[in-house]
Amino acid sequence: MNAKGFTLIELLVVISIIAILASLAVPSFSDIIRRQKSSGEANVLFSLVYLARSEAIKRNSVVTICKSNNADQCSGNWSDGWIVFQDDDKDGSRGTGEILISSGTIGNDYQLSWSAFGSNNYIRFTAQGLTLSQNGTFKLCPSDDDVRFARAVVISKTARVRLPKDTDSDGIYEDVSGNALTCDLS
Numbered sequence: 001m002n003a004k005g006f007t008l009i010e011l012l013v014v015i016s017i018i019a020i021l022a023s024l025a026v027p028s029f030s031d032i033i034r035r036q037k038s039s040g041e042a043n044v045l046f047s048l049v050y051l052a053r054s055e056a057i058k059r060n061s062v063v064t065i066c067k068s069n070n071a072d073q074c075s076g077n078w079s080d081g082w083i084v085f086q087d088d089d090k091d092g093s094r095g096t097g098e099i100l101i102s103s104g105t106i107g108n109d110y111q112l113s114w115s116a117f118g119s120n121n122y123i124r125f126t127a128q129g130l131t132l133s134q135n136g137t138f139k140l141c142p143s144d145d146d147v148r149f150a151r152a153v154v155i156s157k158t159a160r161v162r163l164p165k166d167t168d169s170d171g172i173y174e175d176v177s178g179n180a181l182t183c184d185l186s
Contacts, residue, residue: 065083
C-alpha cells in the first residue's frame with residue numbers, strides 16, 4: 001500500500017523552518033512601521049506649515065504657529081502641541097479676539113523642537129506667504145532617542161518647506177546642513 005502525505009517529522013521540520021523565518025522578519029517589519037510613523041509625523045508638520053502659510057495669504061493677515069500646551073494660548077513646549085491663529089497685532093502671541101485657526105499635537109512617543117533664526121517660540125507668516133525673516137528647523141525625535149527614526153522639517157525665509165533625506169544611506173536622516181540628525185533637542 002502506498003500512502004501519500006507528510007510524516008509527523010516532516011511536518012514539524014516545515015513548521016520549525018517557517019517559525020525561524022518569521023522570527024527573522026519581525027524585527028525588520030517593526031522598523032518599517034516605525035519609519036513610516038516617523039515620516040507620517042514629519043508630514044503632519046509639513047502640512048501644518050502650508051496650512052498657516054495659505055491661511056495668511058487667504059486672510060491677507062499675519063498668521064502665527066506657536067507652541068501650546070492647552071490648544072488655546074501660546075505656552076509650554078513644542079512637544080505639548082501647537083496652535084495656528086490670525087495674529088492681528090503681529091506679536092507672536094494669541095490675544096483676545098484673535099481667531100484660532102487650528103491646533104494639534106504630535107504622537108505621544110515623539111519629542112519636538114523648533115530652532116530658528118528669530119524666535120524659537122513661534123513662526124509667523126505674512127499676507128504674502130513669507131515668513132517674517134524666520135528660517136529654521138523642526139526636529140522630531142522618538143522618545144527613546146533612536147536617531148534612525150528622527151526627522152527634520154526645514155523652513156526657509158521664503159516659507160519653502162522641505163524634508164531632508166538620508167542621502168548617504170547610513171540609516172540616519174540629515175539636518176539642514178547635511179549632517180546626521182541627533183536627538184539632542186536643546
